[in-house]
Amino acid sequence: xxxxxxxxxxxxxxxxxxxxxxxxxxxxxxxxxxxxxxxxxxxxxxxxxxxxxxxxxxxxxxxxxxxxxxxxxxxxxxxxxxxxxxxxxxxxxxxxxxxxxxxxxxxxxxxxxxxxxxxxxxxxxxxxxxxxxxxxxxxxxxxxxxxxxxxxxxxxxxxxxxxxxxxxxxxxxxxxxxxxxxxxxxxxxxxxxx
Amino acid sequence: xxxxxxxxxxxxxxxxxxxxxxxxxxxxxxxxxxxxxxxxxxxxxxxxxxxxxxxxxxxxxxxxxxxxxxxxxxxxxxxxxxxxxxxxxxxxxxxxxxxxxxxxxxxxxxxxxxxxxxxxxxxxxxxxxxxxxxxxxxxxxxxxxxxxxxxxxxxxxxxxxxxxxxxxxxxxxxxx
Numbered sequence: 001x002x003x004x005x006x007x008x009x010x011x012x013x014x015x016x017x018x019x020x021x022x023x024x025x026x027x028x029x030x031x032x033x034x035x036x037x038x039x040x041x042x043x044x045x046x047x048x049x050x051x052x053x054x055x056x057x058x059x060x061x062x063x064x065x066x067x068x069x070x071x072x073x074x075x076x077x078x079x080x081x082x083x084x085x086x087x088x089x090x091x092x093x094x095x096x097x098x099x100x101x102x103x104x105x106x107x108x109x110x111x112x113x114x115x116x117x118x119x120x121x122x123x124x125x126x127x128x129x130x131x132x133x134x135x136x137x138x139x140x141x142x143x144x145x146x147x148x149x150x151x152x153x154x155x156x157x158x159x160x161x162x163x164x165x166x167x168x169x170x171x172x173x174x175x176x177x178x179x180x181x182x183x184x185x186x187x188x189x190x191x192x193x194x
Numbered sequence: 195x196x197x198x199x200x201x202x203x204x205x206x207x208x209x210x211x212x213x214x215x216x217x218x219x220x221x222x223x224x225x226x227x228x229x230x231x232x233x234x235x236x237x238x239x240x241x242x243x244x245x246x247x248x249x250x251x252x253x254x255x256x257x258x259x260x261x262x263x264x265x266x267x268x269x270x271x272x273x274x275x276x277x278x279x280x281x282x283x284x285x286x287x288x289x290x291x292x293x294x295x296x297x298x299x300x301x302x303x304x305x306x307x308x309x310x311x312x313x314x315x316x317x318x319x320x321x322x323x324x325x326x327x328x329x330x331x332x333x334x335x336x337x338x339x340x341x342x343x344x345x346x347x348x349x350x351x352x353x354x355x356x357x358x359x360x361x362x363x364x365x366x367x368x369x370x
Contacts, residue, residue: 003213035265039352041263048254063259074266135246154247186207186236186243 037074040083048091051151055095065094089166138188146181199226211240288323
């Protein structure tokens, strides 16, 4: 399991980030920091927003948190190594702060998530099948850090080592929480199908 | 198959599904599964779940958010840094000149007419400075917005190029 967790799940993304840091040069008239920021933004905005959206279940709050995370990245970009992991760490922490402040970690109305998605992006909502919608809801109801682990490892394809870094866990904890989360999801799906 | 085997197997379903069991454990698991159809079905469901999770699509980022993120490098600059520095310095110098003049003007009230004339003259100079700084700031903003558009095109093109390279490499691998 440890060996599996340390393997990059999506090689293309890792390769892209590596190329970004070392090979790409900014066009004339663009500062290195602005260029680095925009490349990171193009590469990671979907991941960061998706994670925020699935944790918060609120499109507007997910937008706010994504913007705050990228703003902080811009302000500290000279000191940040590994943009993706850093952005997700910051965004997730901000999401959890918001959830804690509103005391709605797992007690939200299950229909709320669906309504939000439908209002925000009807095309995307329509393209998802029933299983995808159900899974989204079940994942969002998992307790932390299981929810974040499923989102980062299974959905976003991050490596176990990256997940451990983002969630401040060791690799064995990643393995245990991940299996618990999947088991919980499987049982919930079985219950809902019965 | 003992009860111990069955209990152990139930805890290994997720590991079996994601292929992370050791060869020995996998062999033992397969042996238990061959005698328990229910367990085999649960492993299959775990595999399906694993696959479905990986297929969950990213939530599309709203266009307005993408636009705001793109503008961060040009909008979030401190007023005394970057493009605002020259305009800020000019405005600060004008403010200092006005303050100094007013201070000495208050002290030198004996020749009120001369002071008034000097104050009007200084005020004119300060206004000219402010006007000049406003023009500079406007030019800098125009330049920044213009380069932002160029940056947008450059990043999009470079990302597109890479995507094309990745796709063609993928095609080659598939051909092999």
